[in-house]
Amino acid sequence: MKKYISLIAVLLIAASLQSYAQTSASTNVIGREYPKVNPDNSVTVKISAPEAESVSLDLGKQYPMVKGADGTWEVTSEPQAPGFHYYSLRIDGVRVADPNSQLFYGSGWMSSGIEIPELCVDYYLEKDLPHGEVRMQRYWSELTQAWRICYIYVPAEYEQNPDKRYPVLYIMHGAGEDETGWSTQGKLDNIMDNLIDEGSAVPMIVVMDRGVAVIPTDKPAGRFNLFDFTDFEKVFVGEIIPMVDSHYRTIADRDHRAIAGLSLGGFQSFSLAIHNKNLFSYVGGFSGCGIPGSSNDLYPASLNDDFKLIFISTGRMESPQMYATVTNFHDVLVGNGVKHVFYQSPGTGHEWLTWRRSLYRFAPMLFK
Amino acid sequence: MKKYISLIAVLLIAASLQSYAQTSASTNVIGREYPKVNPDNSVTVKISAPEAESVSLDLGKQYPMVKGADGTWEVTSEPQAPGFHYYSLRIDGVRVADPNSQLFYGSGWMSSGIEIPELCVDYYLEKDLPHGEVRMQRYWSELTQAWRICYIYVPAEYEQNPDKRYPVLYIMHGAGEDETGWSTQGKLDNIMDNLIDEGSAVPMIVVMDRGVAVIPTDKPAGRFNLFDFTDFEKVFVGEIIPMVDSHYRTIADRDHRAIAGLSLGGFQSFSLAIHNKNLFSYVGGFSGCGIPGSSNDLYPASLNDDFKLIFISTGRMESPQMYATVTNFHDVLVGNGVKHVFYQSPGTGHEWLTWRRSLYRFAPMLFK
Numbered sequence: 248m249k250k251y252i253s254l255i256a257v258l259l260i261a262a263s264l265q266s267y268a269q270t271s272a273s274t275n276v277i278g279r280e281y282p283k284v285n286p287d288n289s290v291t292v293k294i295s296a297p298e299a300e301s302v303s304l305d306l307g308k309q310y311p312m313v314k315g316a317d318g319t320w321e322v323t324s325e326p327q328a329p330g331f332h333y334y335s336l337r338i339d340g341v342r343v344a345d346p347n348s349q350l351f352y353g354s355g356w357m358s359s360g361i362e363i364p365e366l367c368v369d370y371y372l373e374k375d376l377p378h379g380e381v382r383m384q385r386y387w388s389e390l391t392q393a394w395r396i397c398y399i400y401v402p403a404e405y406e407q408n409p410d411k412r413y414p415v416l417y418i419m420h421g422a423g424e425d426e427t428g429w430s431t432q433g434k435l436d437n438i439m440d441n442l443i444d445e446g447s448a449v450p451m452i453v454v455m456d457r458g459v460a461v462i463p464t465d466k467p468a469g470r471f472n473l474f475d476f477t478d479f480e481k482v483f484v485g486e487i488i489p490m491v492d493s494h495y496r497t498i499a500d501r502d503h504r505a506i507a508g509l510s511l512g513g514f515q516s517f518s519l520a521i522h523n524k525n526l527f528s529y530v531g532g533f534s535g536c537g538i539p540g541s542s543n544d545l546y547p548a549s550l551n552d553d554f555k556l557i558f559i560s561t562g563r564m565e566s567p568q569m570y571a572t573v574t575n576f577h578d579v580l581v582g583n584g585v586k587h588v589f590y591q592s593p594g595t596g597h598e599w600l601t602w603r604r605s606l607y608r609f610a611p612m613l614f615k
Numbered sequence: 616m617k618k619y620i621s622l623i624a625v626l627l628i629a630a631s632l633q634s635y636a637q638t639s640a641s642t643n644v645i646g647r648e649y650p651k652v653n654p655d656n657s658v659t660v661k662i663s664a665p666e667a668e669s670v671s672l673d674l675g676k677q678y679p680m681v682k683g684a685d686g687t688w689e690v691t692s693e694p695q696a697p698g699f700h701y702y703s704l705r706i707d708g709v710r711v712a713d714p715n716s717q718l719f720y721g722s723g724w725m726s727s728g729i730e731i732p733e734l735c736v737d738y739y740l741e742k743d744l745p746h747g748e749v750r751m752q753r754y755w756s757e758l759t760q761a762w763r764i765c766y767i768y769v770p771a772e773y774e775q776n777p778d779k780r781y782p783v784l785y786i787m788h789g790a791g792e793d794e795t796g797w798s799t800q801g802k803l804d805n806i807m808d809n810l811i812d813e814g815s816a817v818p819m820i821v822v823m824d825r826g827v828a829v830i831p832t833d834k835p836a837g838r839f840n841l842f843d844f845t846d847f848e849k850v851f852v853g854e855i856i857p858m859v860d861s862h863y864r865t866i867a868d869r870d871h872r873a874i875a876g877l878s879l880g881g882f883q884s885f886s887l888a889i890h891n892k893n894l895f896s897y898v899g900g901f902s903g904c905g906i907p908g909s910s911n912d913l914y915p916a917s918l919n920d921d922f923k924l925i926f927i928s929t930g931r932m933e934s935p936q937m938y939a940t941v942t943n944f945h946d947v948l949v950g951n952g953v954k955h956v957f958y959q960s961p962g963t964g965h966e967w968l969t970w971r972r973s974l975y976r977f978a979p980m981l982f983k
Binding site for chain 1: 741746
């Protein structure tokens with residue numbers, strides 16, 4: 248019997264490796280052969296550019312591409328971590344998106360991106376179970392005098408329960424990203440669908456709005472400061488939360504409201520939560536946490552009474568500076584006696600797999 | 616009195632021209648100055664490419680760009696029609712998206728696009744009135760063995776009326792586009808919000824799915840034929856309509872179901888409607904209509920009993936071949952005594968403004 252089980256195991260592994268041979272990336276434009284993901288998770292990129300003098304791939308680091316006789320340039324990168332990576336091409340010195348890739352708003356432009364499949368992991372993949380929706384809601388912001396679009400995840404059961412009200416997680420993107428980040432790069436709807444279906448997370452609404460707001464009359468002279476959240480907090484508290492509470496069946500109190508974000512959005516989440524303890528009882532910061540430039544006194548042990556959960560996380564492979572930001576804040580919380588969950592994602596840097604994993608761990612701890 | 620009215624008119628025109636001076640396009644990535652739309656609706660495009668040998672703009676026609684001393688290339692196009700236009704750059708022979716533009720799935724890739732404002736027209740702009748939502752619904756297609764995403768517009772009142780059921784318009788994109796086209800390039804949600812709010816259209820659900828489906832076992836050997844809708848019709852009838860009727864509060868009968876589409880989607884709409892008269896009672900084709908390669912006998916006068924509305928449209932500036940496709944079909948319908956509405960959009964070609972205008976005229980005729 249054992250022999251058969253071993254045989255089946257070998258066949259299963261072989262089958263999964265087979266489906267894992269060099270394949271066109273799932274993030275390609277439909278029908279495009281390249282980029283391809285190789286069995287070792289390296290990436291092969293190709294582009295036809297007979298007249299170009301130099302072409303290179305920027306995938307975390309620069310890879311000069313080599314021109315073939317037919318004018319096609321090609322390079323294979325080093326093995327990549329699984330998950331989602333932004334990349335770009337440089338053609339005769341101009342940084343452009345790869346025409347073969349779907350594009351994703353990140354780094355302040357529409358960037359090429361590639362998804363590297365992760366073996367034996369399916370918590371962020373589509374599965375055959377009830378699916379929620381991501382809804383795009385336009386609304387007018389009186390404070391900023393601008394139309395905004397909010398992306399809102401509602402759980403699969405939402406429409407079947409027209410009288411039921413739900414708790415709300417507000418989740419923030421990073422610098423240079425926007426309200427589309429969590430549902431595309433982050434695969435948030437799959438993660439929530441899967442967690443809710445298996446009973447790990449309670450059904451909840453998740454709000455993804457843009458983490459930028461400039462109030463014209465409040466605008467100080469001089470350069471825009473990314474880490475000054477004054478205007479954004481006014482819009483968030485005065486307009487975004489009321490819009491959500493009026494358009495969706497929310498439970499509109501602090502016990503049923505959480506906020507979390509990645510990188511810049513992590514700093515924003517802590518700022519919003521600590522400045523508005525009447526509004527939030529759960530707070531999370533993924534690869535970014537605490538209020539920028541704040542003193543350690545801002546995090547006294549009394550936070551244990553203020554929040555039901557403080558969650559911070561980082562990728563183990565983040566740059567020393569990024570890593571230190573989170574671990575230093577962890578040390579402050581420990582030193583001050585503030586209870587919190589600290590998750591470190593193995594093998595990943597400042598990237599979406601760190602944040603998918605963080606959400607996967609954070610969401611089940613909410614509203615229970 | 617008349618004098619004052621003239622003065623006010625002059626001031627209003629001056630004010631609108633003022634706001635119409637050279638401005639960064641609304642379709643730019645946030646914060647990017649170029650492309651700019653000039654007062655005469657020409658477009659100025661700029662890109663820094665000090666090392667490039669040649670750079671050109673493709674905006675319907677090719678515009679070679681001129682290199683400045685600082686390595687920035689620039690060109691101003693001829694005046695453009697208002698509305699949305701795809702465009703691309705060619706850098707040393709490689710066709711790429713403009714890094715300064717938001718990108719739109721069209722022509723089979725993620726393309727740059729530019730919105731040219733239209734004076735005195737606001738039916739497709741956001742207004743201060745109740746807004747519906749566009750919902751992204753993932754679902755599994757057993758026939759094609761693939762996950763699909765359907766975009767679904769629900770009217771603003773949908774959530775306020777949990778017991779009310781709604782008629783459904785299925786609307787198809789063109790070749791090289793996908794399920795995102797109508798809500799981004801087409802501004803469908805704004806058009807529907809505005810029409811419904813003013814009472815011109817009845818509240819309805821609008822379904823935007825991908826007009827491509829390949830059933831593996833049915834796939835004939837050889838090249839994929841864009842105009843063979845056999846597989847797609849099976850998926851549409853067998854999976855898409857049932858998915859919509861089970862997930863949304865639809866009125867699931869032919870009297871409350873319409874189908875329309877643009878270009879390739881117009882041909883698909885006529886195919887689906889004529890092959891499934893039990894399912895649809897309204898059909899529209901914008902810049903594409905009739906069943907490809909069909910004989911005139913397929914459109915007898917009895918269609919007057921089969922359909923409550925047959926609507927076809929074209930841009931007056933379409934290529935002679937495109938224009939002839941629609942006008943020839945119009946002649947067939949006239950010759951056979953089939954009642955229909957034939958709308959011709961002034962000043963526009965095979966482009967999104969033709970299709971926004973067509974929807975704006977088609978939607979108010981439905982379900983009344």
